[in-house]
Amino acid sequence: MKSGIHPRYRPVVFRDKVGGLAFLTRSTVTSDRTVEWEDGNTYPVIDVEISSASHPFYTGQSRVLDTAGRVEQFRRRYGDRH
Template identity: 75%
Template sequence: MKPGIHPDYHPVVYRDRSANYAFLTRSTATSDRTIEWEDGHTYPVIDVEISAGSHPFWTGKRRLLDTAGRVEKFRAKYARAARS
């Protein structure tokens, strides 16, 4: 690789809190928050909403994930339209 033109590539922990699943990998992403990993070192941690630990394709379980109230917004929007 040519020196000085590539972003910093370092260890990062990705964590899916809903599934209690985390993994250590290398990435150019960074975070101000850190976590102490199983090996005793401290790494930046990035929280994700869906990972292999919670995605229905990998788990085989159906699960409703509505983090932003999307279903309620949809129902309210079309309830007003139905009343008109």
């Protein structure tokens, strides 16, 4: 690998704004903000909008679409043309 062209790979904290989940991992992403982690060290923090703690699929709050109602609405609007 060429030296000096790759971004720095370092520990970073990703924090979900809504779900309250935070986890420490390694990444090349950068941030000006920092947070003190459980181990006493300070790491850059990246706030994310959605994670497994707040995503509807993982939390069980996903909506089920009424597909039968949509089919009936389509048939009323356009008829049953074959």
